[in-house]
Amino acid sequence: MTPGARVKSAVAVRRLSADDYDAIMDLWQRAGLHIRPQGRDARAAFAGQMASGVQTVIGLEQDGRLIGVVVATHDARKGWINRLAVDPAHRRQGHAARLIEEAERVLHAQGIRLVAALVEDWNEASLRLLQREGYVLHRDIYYLSKRDSQDV
Numbered sequence: 447m448t449p450g451a452r453v454k455s456a457v458a459v460r461r462l463s464a465d466d467y468d469a470i471m472d473l474w475q476r477a478g479l480h481i482r483p484q485g486r487d488a489r490a491a492f493a494g495q496m497a498s499g500v501q502t503v504i505g506l507e508q509d510g511r512l513i514g515v516v517v518a519t520h521d522a523r524k525g526w527i528n529r530l531a532v533d534p535a536h537r538r539q540g541h542a543a544r545l546i547e548e549a550e551r552v553l554h555a556q557g558i559r560l561v562a563a564l565v566e567d568w569n570e571a572s573l574r575l576l577q578r579e580g581y582v583l584h585r586d587i588y589y590l591s592k593r594d595s596q597d598v
């Protein structure tokens with residue numbers, strides 16, 4: 447080994463809980479995701495989602511620090527890959543691909559046979575990643591939403 451070279455420790459995969467809230471929000475912010483602190487991403491909202499039984503949060507940790515996260519959910523008919531994020535200092539090392547595979551494993555074990563993801567049209571990295579992971583891009587579908595407020 448080159449003198450001074452740092453040995454990288456292994457990356458561990460772990461199911462996260464409501465107790466990991468602060469680390470998850472910190473990672474999402476580092477990764478540039480838009481956080482809704484008064485809405486879906488509020489601490490109480492997150493705890494409620496975790497208690498719902500249809501949300502599994504998977505994290506990747508290195509040296510005790512969260513470097514990647516994905517939220518796997520389902521609505522009984524379809525599974526969803528949500529809020530996938532990898533720390534900018536750890537990208538292009540296959541971490542997101544691993545998180546997708548872990549999320550699919552969890553969803554399949556829950557009886558889900560169709561997994562989907564919503565991606566903004568400018569997000570080239572995510573579009574390429576998901577297609578490489580076998581997801582089909584539908585150019586004929588629009589996303590419509592109805593909200594109680596802009597915060598949710």
Ligand SMILES: CC(C)(COP(=O)(O)OP(=O)(O)OC[C@H]1O[C@@H](n2cnc3c(N)ncnc32)[C@H](O)[C@@H]1OP(=O)(O)O)[C@@H](O)C(=O)NCCC(=O)NCCS
Nearest residue numbers: 477530531532537538539540541542543571572574575578
């Ligand atoms: C999208 C994101 C999760 C990818 O994480 P990552 O760990 O770097 O991705 P991986 O290393 O697993 O990439 C696997 C493959 O996806 C594709 N890919 C990933 N990032 C890419 C990029 N910036 N440009 C082009 N292709 C990319 C490549 O095919 C890559 O394989 P390669 O490195 O051998 O070329 C990460 O860039 C991120 O956190 N972005 C900000 C948050 C975000 O947009 N989340 C998605 C919301 S839907």
